[in-house]
Amino acid sequence: xxxxxxxxxxxxxxxxxxxxxxxxxxxxxxxxxxxxxxxxxxxxxxxxxxxxxxxxxxxxxxxxxxxxxxxxxxxxxxxxxxxxxxxxxxxxxxxxx
Numbered sequence: 031x032x033x034x035x036x037x038x039x040x041x042x043x044x045x046x047x048x049x050x051x052x053x054x055x056x057x058x059x060x061x062x063x064x065x066x067x068x069x070x071x072x073x074x075x076x077x078x079x080x081x082x083x084x085x086x087x088x089x090x091x092x093x094x095x096x097x098x099x100x101x102x103x104x105x106x107x108x109x110x111x112x113x114x115x116x117x118x119x120x121x122x123x124x125x126x127x
Contacts, residue, residue: 056081066104069123073112077104 049055063079063086070077070088078087085099090111098104109116117123 062101066101068125069118070108070116072122072125073108073116075108075111 049058059079059081063077066077066086074091076089078089080087083097085097086101086104087095087097088104088107088111089095094111096107096111098107105116105118
């Protein structure tokens with residue numbers, strides 16, 4: 031259990047499966063964050079990962095933020111902060127429309 035956020039330590043995300051070392055897992059975590067931020071930018075949102083705290087910090091333009099434990103929770107909270115559904119595969123999120 032993280033004493034800073036209260037989330038239990040997660041065994042890892044399925045996208046970390048190809049990482050063989052802690053350094054590789056951290057690099058994958060930050061790579062995943064970069065992709066998530068490219069998708070969230072179209073909705074005025076930003077995610078941060080300090081590499082230490084379990085989960086992600088999700089920020090809205092007005093200063094509201096929330097700590098989420100995983101990507102599933104991130105999309106749910108992003109939709110709440112954006113005021114409507116977010117489809118990470120939509121033309122808007124992908125910058126196609």
